[in-house]
Amino acid sequence: MSKFLSPLRWLLIVCLMLSALLVSTQPASATSIDDDGKISSSETIDDDVLLSAQTVIVDGTVNGMVFAFGNEITINGTVNGDLLAIASTVTISPTARVKGNVFAAGQTINIQGAVEGSVLVGGATLNLGYKATVNRNVYFGGYSFEAQNDTVINKDLSAGVYQAVLSGNLKGNANIDAAAIEIKGRIGGNATLKVEGPGDNQSKPFFPSFGAPMPAPLPSGLRISPDAQIVGQLTYTSPVEQAASIQTQPKGGTVFQTPAPQEQSSRQSPNPSITYRVPFLGWLFEFLRKLVTLLLLGALVIWLIPDLLQKAAAFLRSKPMPSLGMGAASLIIGYGGAVIVGILLLALSLLLGLMTLESLSRIVSSVGLSSLGLLLVFFWLLVSFGSKLVVSYLIGDLLIEKIAPKATNRNVWVLLSGVSLYTLIASLPFIGWLIVLLVTLFGLGALWFLGRSYWPKKSLPA
Numbered sequence: 303m304s305k306f307l308s309p310l311r312w313l314l315i316v317c318l319m320l321s322a323l324l325v326s327t328q329p330a331s332a333t334s335i336d337d338d339g340k341i342s343s344s345e346t347i348d349d350d351v352l353l354s355a356q357t358v359i360v361d362g363t364v365n366g367m368v369f370a371f372g373n374e375i376t377i378n379g380t381v382n383g384d385l386l387a388i389a390s391t392v393t394i395s396p397t398a399r400v401k402g403n404v405f406a407a408g409q410t411i412n413i414q415g416a417v418e419g420s421v422l423v424g425g426a427t428l429n430l431g432y433k434a435t436v437n438r439n440v441y442f443g444g445y446s447f448e449a450q451n452d453t454v455i456n457k458d459l460s461a462g463v464y465q466a467v468l469s470g471n472l473k474g475n476a477n478i479d480a481a482a483i484e485i486k487g488r489i490g491g492n493a494t495l496k497v498e499g500p501g502d503n504q505s506k507p508f509f510p511s512f513g514a515p516m517p518a519p520l521p522s523g524l525r526i527s528p529d530a531q532i533v534g535q536l537t538y539t540s541p542v543e544q545a546a547s548i549q550t551q552p553k554g555g556t557v558f559q560t561p562a563p564q565e566q567s568s569r570q571s572p573n574p575s576i577t578y579r580v581p582f583l584g585w586l587f588e589f590l591r592k593l594v595t596l597l598l599l600g601a602l603v604i605w606l607i608p609d610l611l612q613k614a615a616a617f618l619r620s621k622p623m624p625s626l627g628m629g630a631a632s633l634i635i636g637y638g639g640a641v642i643v644g645i646l647l648l649a650l651s652l653l654l655g656l657m658t659l660e661s662l663s664r665i666v667s668s669v670g671l672s673s674l675g676l677l678l679v680f681f682w683l684l685v686s687f688g689s690k691l692v693v694s695y696l697i698g699d700l701l702i703e704k705i706a707p708k709a710t711n712r713n714v715w716v717l718l719s720g721v722s723l724y725t726l727i728a729s730l731p732f733i734g735w736l737i738v739l740l741v742t743l744f745g746l747g748a749l750w751f752l753g754r755s756y757w758p759k760k761s762l763p764a
Contacts, residue, residue: 339372343379350383356661358389360398367402373661375408377415384419390664396433403438409664420457427517430455430470439474446517449487458491465520475534482520486527492534492554496561498522499542526550593725600691600717608713610752615696617755618748625747629689632746636681643674689745690738694720 339355341347345362353360353368358375360368367383375389377398384402385394390409394400398415406423413421414431420438421428428442430449439457447461453470458477465482468489475491481498500523524538528549535554538544543558603610618625647670654663698720702709709715728737 481522484520484525485530488531490533493532493536495524495538497524497538497540499540500544523547589725589729593722596687596690596694596721596725599687600721603691604713604717611691611695614692614748614752615699617751618692618696618744621751625744625751627747628750629743629747632750633685633743640674640678644671647671647674684749685742685746688749689742690724692745692748693741694724697723
């Protein structure tokens with residue numbers, strides 16, 4: 303189970319989901335917008351189309367791209383372009399034909415028809431049904447992948463999952479990183495597998511399901527049936543050799559290798575870091591990294607919101623001790639509140655799931671946790687960078703006021719001098735961490751007072 307939670311596999315899942323989401327934000331000529339989510343079999347749309355509804359059904363023909371969002375999406379007709387589908391369940395039925403690529407994110411993705419391009423999916427399960435055809439590549443990150451009998455993938459398969467079952471015809475190469483792998487079909491190229499040993503997963507693997515049914519977990523390990531065919535070379539990486547489970551002879555031979563001991567090799571590295579050889583160079587590199595980061599972010603803030611840092615610094619200058627107190631309170635309430643809200647959202651989602659309100663449970667968990675995540679990222683940016691920029695701006699403003707009160711491009715010189723002085727002081731040994739903590743609290747409190755000034759003031763009755 304440890305390998306299933308490896309950073310590489312989770313990174314693949316996240317990247318695949320983000321790739322699908324990013325495609326939806328790119329400009330396109332989706333001039334046709336359909337809110338009822340249905341295209342009848344008699345309809346032909348000669349344009350890109352955006353479909354958004356609880357249930358989306360495409361029975362007709364779309365001569366363009368299809369952007370579909372909902373709880374359940376079913377494609378029965380023809381899409382003469384790419385398909386982007388984000389839903390709990392996405393189904394490309396046996397009668398469907400997608401001339402372009404398929405980008406999908408969701409709980410369950412079922413492909414039973416023909417896809418002439420590639421398939422890129424991030425979610426819990428990806429099922430290639432009976433006689434499904436993918437003319438190019440398949441990329442999947444999630445929990446379970448299965449290609450049933452008589453399915454065809456004309457090029458390569460790349461998957462990072464807990465379990466993978468390949469019973470169809472893969473004409474290219476297979477690159478699979480999984481805890482459990484079963485091969486019953488044909489692989490026309492090489493098979494490069496990374497798999498756990500038998501019995502490595504004693505408990506059921508974790509994967510967020512949000513109340514939806516999940517395939518039963520397979521026992522860990524590699525299993526290749528006597529009916530399987532591997533035209534190329536089989537290379538599998540595993541903690542133990544599993545030759546007894548390989549019941550067919552790959553034409554290109556079999557190569558077994560154990561995982562590289564990364565931790566041990568890192569400890570015995572013959573090339574120690576330059577930080578240990580020349581401590582000053584390591585300190586200088588870290589100083590320049592922080593300096594450049596704050597300068598770039600500060601310049602961006604001054605460019606987009608010219609008065610923001612100036613107003614926040616003014617609050618800090620007039621209310622230094624209240625800013626310190628409010629900064630400490632904001633830090634505790636911000637992170638502590640995020641944990642409490644996250645627990646409440648999960649509890650509410652679980653309660654709705656127990657009440658058989660799965661759709662509402664998924665909405666609460668996905669929308670709630672996504673919104674909480676965005677707010678938490680925004681708060682982290684304020685803590686990590688915003689607070690430092692406010693204090694640095696105040697330091698630079700006081701400094702320029704003394705040495706060059708009539709300087710042109712004052713904001714530039716204030717930012718440059720303040721950030722440089724703060725970064726230098728924060729990089730001092732022994733006391734640098736204390737400086738950073740105090741600056742964070744002062745700056746965060748000033749930002750709170752700035753935000754408070756924009757709240758609507760209630761007028762008192764006469």
